[in-house]
Amino acid sequence: MSQPVLEIRNLNVDYGLGDKAVHAVRDVSLTLHRGEVLGLAGESGSGKSTLAYGLTRLLPPPGVITGGQVIYHPEGGQPYDVLALTDRKLRQFRWAETAIVFQGAMNSLNPVHKISTQLTDVLRAHEPKMSEHTRGARAREMLKLVGISPDRMDAYPHQLSGGMRQRVMIGMALILQPQVVIMDEPTTALDVVMQRQILGQLIELRERLGFSVIFITHDLSLLVEFSNRIAIMYGGRIVEEAPAATIYRDALHPYSAGLLASFPALRGPKRELAGIPGSPPDLAGMPSGCSFHPRCPKAFDPCPTTIPVLGPPADLNSAGRSVACWLHPALEIS
Amino acid sequence: MRYFLQRIAFYLFTAWAAITLNFFIPRLVPGDPVQSLIAKYRGQLSSDAIQSLYVLFGLDKQESLWQQYLDYWKQIFQGDLGLSFTFFPAPVSQVISQALPWTVMLVGITTIISFMLGTGLGVLAGWRRGSWADGLLPVTTFFSSVPYFWLGIIAIYLLAGPDSFFPSSGGFDSGLVPAWDQYFIPSAIQHSLLPALTILISSVSGWILSMRNMMVTVASEDYITVAHAKGLSERRVAVSYAARNALLPNVSGFALSLGFIVGGTLLVEIVFSYPGLGFTLLQALGAKDYPLMQGIFLVITISVLVANLLADVAYLLLDPRTRKEG
Amino acid sequence: MTIPTSSIEQVIPGQGSMAQPEEAHPSKRKRQRFTFIRNKKAAVGLTIFGLYVLFAIIGPWIAPYDPSARGNDLVQPPSADHWLGTTHLGQDVFSQILVGTRSVMYVGLLAGTIATVLSILIGVTAGYLGGKTDDVLSAFANVILVIPAVPLMIIITSILNNASDTLIALVIGLTSWSWNARVLRAQTLSLGRRDYVEASRATGEKTWRIIGFELLPNLTAVIASGFVGTVIFAVLSEITLAFIGIVSNNGWNWGTILFWAQGQQALAQNAWWWFVPAGLAIAFLGTALSLINFGIDEFVSPRLRSAGKTKVKTASGRTVRMRIGFTPVLSSKGGEPS
Numbered sequence: 001m002s003q004p005v006l007e008i009r010n011l012n013v014d015y016g017l018g019d020k021a022v023h024a025v026r027d028v029s030l031t032l033h034r035g036e037v038l039g040l041a042g043e044s045g046s047g048k049s050t051l052a053y054g055l056t057r058l059l060p061p062p063g064v065i066t067g068g069q070v071i072y073h074p075e076g077g078q079p080y081d082v083l084a085l086t087d088r089k090l091r092q093f094r095w096a097e098t099a100i101v102f103q104g105a106m107n108s109l110n111p112v113h114k115i116s117t118q119l120t121d122v123l124r125a126h127e128p129k130m131s132e133h134t135r136g137a138r139a140r141e142m143l144k145l146v147g148i149s150p151d152r153m154d155a156y157p158h159q160l161s162g163g164m165r166q167r168v169m170i171g172m173a174l175i176l177q178p179q180v181v182i183m184d185e186p187t188t189a190l191d192v193v194m195q196r197q198i199l200g201q202l203i204e205l206r207e208r209l210g211f212s213v214i215f216i217t218h219d220l221s222l223l224v225e226f227s228n229r230i231a232i233m234y235g236g237r238i239v240e241e242a243p244a245a246t247i248y249r250d251a252l253h254p255y256s257a258g259l260l261a262s263f264p265a266l267r268g269p270k271r272e273l274a275g276i277p278g279s280p281p282d283l284a285g286m287p288s289g290c291s292f293h294p295r296c297p298k299a300f301d302p303c304p305t306t307i308p309v310l311g312p313p314a315d316l317n318s319a320g321r322s323v324a325c326w327l328h329p330a331l332e333i334s
Numbered sequence: 335m336r337y338f339l340q341r342i343a344f345y346l347f348t349a350w351a352a353i354t355l356n357f358f359i360p361r362l363v364p365g366d367p368v369q370s371l372i373a374k375y376r377g378q379l380s381s382d383a384i385q386s387l388y389v390l391f392g393l394d395k396q397e398s399l400w401q402q403y404l405d406y407w408k409q410i411f412q413g414d415l416g417l418s419f420t421f422f423p424a425p426v427s428q429v430i431s432q433a434l435p436w437t438v439m440l441v442g443i444t445t446i447i448s449f450m451l452g453t454g455l456g457v458l459a460g461w462r463r464g465s466w467a468d469g470l471l472p473v474t475t476f477f478s479s480v481p482y483f484w485l486g487i488i489a490i491y492l493l494a495g496p497d498s499f500f501p502s503s504g505g506f507d508s509g510l511v512p513a514w515d516q517y518f519i520p521s522a523i524q525h526s527l528l529p530a531l532t533i534l535i536s537s538v539s540g541w542i543l544s545m546r547n548m549m550v551t552v553a554s555e556d557y558i559t560v561a562h563a564k565g566l567s568e569r570r571v572a573v574s575y576a577a578r579n580a581l582l583p584n585v586s587g588f589a590l591s592l593g594f595i596v597g598g599t600l601l602v603e604i605v606f607s608y609p610g611l612g613f614t615l616l617q618a619l620g621a622k623d624y625p626l627m628q629g630i631f632l633v634i635t636i637s638v639l640v641a642n643l644l645a646d647v648a649y650l651l652l653d654p655r656t657r658k659e660g
Numbered sequence: 661m662t663i664p665t666s667s668i669e670q671v672i673p674g675q676g677s678m679a680q681p682e683e684a685h686p687s688k689r690k691r692q693r694f695t696f697i698r699n700k701k702a703a704v705g706l707t708i709f710g711l712y713v714l715f716a717i718i719g720p721w722i723a724p725y726d727p728s729a730r731g732n733d734l735v736q737p738p739s740a741d742h743w744l745g746t747t748h749l750g751q752d753v754f755s756q757i758l759v760g761t762r763s764v765m766y767v768g769l770l771a772g773t774i775a776t777v778l779s780i781l782i783g784v785t786a787g788y789l790g791g792k793t794d795d796v797l798s799a800f801a802n803v804i805l806v807i808p809a810v811p812l813m814i815i816i817t818s819i820l821n822n823a824s825d826t827l828i829a830l831v832i833g834l835t836s837w838s839w840n841a842r843v844l845r846a847q848t849l850s851l852g853r854r855d856y857v858e859a860s861r862a863t864g865e866k867t868w869r870i871i872g873f874e875l876l877p878n879l880t881a882v883i884a885s886g887f888v889g890t891v892i893f894a895v896l897s898e899i900t901l902a903f904i905g906i907v908s909n910n911g912w913n914w915g916t917i918l919f920w921a922q923g924q925q926a927l928a929q930n931a932w933w934w935f936v937p938a939g940l941a942i943a944f945l946g947t948a949l950s951l952i953n954f955g956i957d958e959f960v961s962p963r964l965r966s967a968g969k970t971k972v973k974t975a976s977g978r979t980v981r982m983r984i985g986f987t988p989v990l991s992s993k994g995g996e997p998s
């Protein structure tokens with residue numbers, strides 16, 4: 001793969017303080033490369049959104065980032081830790097370098113302002129020298145880009161359909177031409193046809209504009225189709241990470257396998273709907289050892305006691321993938 | 335527009351209800367006190383005036399209730415609210431038209447200032463939780479639990495007096511004649527400061543608290559997180575995203591609580607002998623001047639309805655969602 | 661009069677969803693009740709309120725003097741004999757306050773109860789039945805709401821001539837239920853759309869059973885908050901009516917004390933002891949009730965809770981504030997990237 005653009009190192013996020021804290025993201029390390037679509041999948045409650053918003057410190061109280069780094073590599077500049085930025089620098093960083101399309105984009109637009117206002121205020125904040133006229137033109141251009149007629153500029157959010165609002169949000173995310181776009185379940189509220197249409201458009205835009213995407217969903221089948229690499233989250237940890245095709249063909253972690261089996265594949269041979277027995281872990285009372293072991297059909301001796309480390313599996317010679325599972329213990333890195 | 339027409343229809347209905355209520359209340363009054371008052375002034379009353387009082391109080395036992403009701407409406411439309419006993423022989427409408435401007439000025443302006451000030455402080459308290467503005471809450475809660483009039487008494491006790499800048503009673507210097515001139519206006523303003531301050535202190539906390547609560551509620555909406563994610567300035571997020579949305583329910587709250595606020599402010603006028611409707615009402619109570627009491631009730635109700643309508647217009651301008659229909 | 665500030669947002673149609681009580685699972689209800697008592701504001705409020713109730717009961721027995729009995733010490737400042745001084749007739753102000761507590765609490769609680777019952781009947785019915793019934797009842801409540809209550813009360817009371825406490829409570833109760841009815845209607849509407857209520861409806865459960873067992877338990881907090889708000893309003897109203905001298909003049913309450921103080925020029929005589937204690941008694945009662953309501957509000961919508969700890973210490977010993985939009989970073993392991 002090419003250059004990294006965003007490197008998450010040992011990120012830890014808690015909700016709450018002290019002994020009441022819930023560890024929602026544990027020791028996550030993940031690298032996003034320039035121009036790639038990285039898929040992030042896992043059942044709801046596994047910490048995907050928390051990870052995504054934690055990156056740019058957008059978690060509401062009682063969220064706290066208890067450790068780790070988020071290294072951003074600007075194009076042709078020195079890398080820096082986003083978590084160490086001052087508030088002012090962080091504000092400049094936000095949206096200009098990483099934009100987010102939020103889960104539940106239905107409520108992402110301010111109901112009392114026209115969408116033109118909401119599109120241009122980003123420009124006003126980040127490029128104060130730009131003229132009023134240019135801002136308007138740019139906003140119109142973005143709407144056109146995502147397939148909305150520019151004469152809807154003066155519409156209020158309540159006058160737009162759900163799909164249109166979602167497109168507006170995508171257009172807004174791209175307006176400053178960021179390097180990274182994070183999409184948190186951007187299409188779950190939409191019907192299937194609309195989902196595919198929007199995603200198709202997005203991928204096309206990415207090829208044209210060249211940004212990288214972190215794409216979050218609980219629908220693994222979507223990822224297999226649209227992303228380059230996939231990371232699977234369970235109980236706040238990444239349990240497996242590999243190129244999309246590799247995961248699809250042969251997932252190493254029983255959880256990934258279960259997740260894949262839970263959704264009917266869209267193309268290719270039909271798979272059985274197996275599902276995963278049991279329910280996602282309660283973050284407050286996490287099982288010891290591998291947190292998946294109570295639900296795992298293949299659990300054996302070490303699973304309940306020792307946490308497996310995420311790393312390239314020693315027993316297989318497949319480059320570019322890692323897994324945290326005792327079935328495929330990681331290479332000893334000494 | 336449909337929304338607006340609905341509101342107007344509602345206010346017309348309420349006005350009708352209030353006037354009808356006003357028609358029935360005096361019919362509960364035992365006839366004797368009114369009759370004796372009329373008897374007392376008989377020599378001085380014209381037969382027209384007596385007739386008008388008869389209509390107001392339903393002493394015309396020969397007529398059917400329905401006929402009485404129709405006569406009553408006819409009279410109201412002519413602006414005839416009867417004669418005041420207290421200020422005999424002035425018609426009630428004249429007494430009220432003298433008192434009304436004072437109340438509108440004092441209560442109206444003070445209420446608006448209080449709303450704006452409270453809303454502003456509420457924005458601060460709600461946005462920066464744990465800052466100094468939060469410390470205001472216990473103090474303001476205490477003040478809002480005090481009856482307006484008692485705070486007025488205390489204000490007079492502490493601040494007014496023969497040598498003080500603040501006069502303790504009246505609406506202007508007794509040596510002056512009401513007029514729009516350079517003597518009268520400053521004096522009127524000087525006299526209104528202390529009552530205004532009293533109303534302000536007791537009413538502002540309600541607005542602070544409700545705006546703070548709305549800010550806190552709105553601050554966890556998705557679009558606020560989006561605004562932060564967009565890298566907008568703190569000020570823009572707080573004002574244009576959070577406060578702007580939190581304001582909407584506060585404006586409707588404002589309209590709904592006007593009826594409550596007016597009640598309290600009338601009493602402040604009484605304490606300060608301020609020549610508005612409240613003070614006039616007190617005089618009417620003392621003299622059992624039913625025509626005047628009823629007239630005042632009617633005028634207050636209509637004023638509150640008008641103020642409500644204005645608040646509705648403000649809401650209409652603030653919330654695009656209500657504008658959409660029509 | 662004070663504005664019933666408790667949860668204005670709940671009254672606003674369409675915005676109601678923002679301040680809904682968290683789904684109260686029947687099994688959790690008991691535990692939540694404890695959390696309410698543990699709320700500091702509510703605890704303080706309840707304690708003070710309890711004291712007032714106590715004095716309302718025992719006040720007339722422990723009062724050192726007959727509040728109406730005249731004495732020879734006229735307009736005397738506080739002393740060992742008269743803890744809060746005397747009036748122009750030599751009456752003991754302290755005894756007047758103690759004895760007056762009963763009337764204030766009686767009217768407040770009775771009017772609060774009347775208004776609450778009315779608001780439940782009208783609000784819940786309107787919200788549950790919907791349709792035409794709702795239209796009519798809502799319009800009725802709104803009309804009563806915008807008609808200024810205090811002037812109306814003043815006129816009715818003055819016509820009633822020497823009204824007794826019970827009659828006054830009735831007048832106040834009848835004119836002040838509409839706000840709560842609106843709140844309850846909005847809450848009932850949103851509760852009615854929840855699954856378990858719809859399910860009961862679908863299985864043909866009797867209406868009164870659904871209202872009694874599914875809706876009312878979930879409306880408890882809102883009803884309680886409305887009750888407390890009305891009690892504040894009723895107390896202030898009663899005192900207002902007494903202050904302008906249109907209630908029965910053979911009983912004592914704090915408004916009557918203020919009426920005499922005002923009428924007898926207590927201000928001009930610098931007799932602060934005559935009018936300050938009664939006002940403070942009202943203010944503390946009002947504050948206690950407001951505190952109870954804050955407690956209920958925070959209980960109902962947890963977002964309003966003062967976030968407990970709003971400041972956190974980072975690993976480097978700096979203190980940062982928890983705030984929306986900038987998640988605190990406690991430690992950044994490793995420092996600068998290499």
Ligand SMILES: Nc1ncnc2c1ncn2[C@@H]1O[C@H](COP(=O)(O)OP(=O)(O)O)[C@@H](O)[C@H]1O
Nearest residue numbers: 015022024043044045046047048049050062283
């Ligand atoms: N404000 C909060 N307070 C406490 N726990 C929270 C909060 N928000 C999320 N969580 C917990 O963090 C976990 C991860 O949530 P989230 O990141 O939203 O998951 P996902 O996006 O994968 O569905 C969940 O189990 C949830 O219970």
Ligand SMILES: [Mg+2]
Nearest residue numbers: 048049050103
């Ligand atoms: Mg999520």
